[in-house]
Amino acid sequence: MANTILISLSLFLTAGITIFTLGNAQSSCNGPCQTLNDCAGQLICINGKCTDDPDVGTHICSSGGGGGGGGGTCNPYGTLYCNGTPYPQYTCSPPVTSSTAAKLTLNDFSPGGDGGAPSECDGQYHSNSERVVALSTGWYAGGSRCGKLIRIVASSNGRSTTAKVVDECDSRYGCDAEHAGQPPCKNNIVDGSDAVWKALGLDENLGIVPITWSMA
Incomplete structure (x- = not known):
């Protein structure tokens, strides 16, 4: 069981997905992220950028929310x-x-x-x-x-x-x-x-x- 958990965790991290924690949120849509605390709002870190969390079902970024210099329009969350x-x-x-x-x-x-x-x-x-x-x-x-x-x-x-x-x-x-x-x-x-x-x-x-x- 332990090996299965470690393999799953490794695959999870390799995919570049980081669990969002509200405490020290900083980056908005398309903002850079590396740690667990980098993304603001209901966003998740995927491939080094903050984006909508598919598990939560947010549409902040897909609706064009661009924080700090991103493209598109910006909608309230x-x-x-x-x-x-x-x-x-x-x-x-x-x-x-x-x-x-x-x-x-x-x-x-x-x-x-x-x-x-x-x-x-x-x-x-x-x-x-x-x-x-x-x-x-x-x-x-x-x-x-x-x-x-x-x-x-x-x-x-x-x-x-x-x-x-x-x-x-x-x-x-x-x-x-x-x-x-x-x-x-x-x-x-x-x-x-x-x-x-x-x-x-x-x-x-x-x-x-x-x-x-x-x-x-």
Whole structure:
């Protein structure tokens, strides 16, 4: 019996299939995976990429969900109710291109600000004078863009600036102390500091404006 189990396990691992564990989920559809904890949501690791779990019957990736730069559209995997209001939950974001359409929102990354907890990338708060951003979960891609610069272009006036990725704009969870009581982010958000808005010459009172972004 022991030999049979070992042979079955060997075949299972050779096929490149890894059991999904929720604890430290990171990658979304088509994201890289090697360990048991690499895939977000109800996804499974097959041939080194996170994809739909045939045993669970998910259709997140087959419906075109592309997280962190994958192709196709991106569909929600669930709904989170916050004070009776439903919010879609995403592990994916639209594909990243050389000019990715997004919405710029305003965030205070300092202590007591909108961001709640310290930034996820470095465990630190950031002043409003720093050009820093948080990206929606799919674009954040499990932290793979932490510390990297992105280029942001304002759709209204064509002005551009660079900003450093320091945090995730969580598209899965929210409405708790960790998220400063805010609902989950939409899946197409670049959450920028005051300095980002000023560098783009945008009116912060607007709260949300169309932009494009790319890796700098």
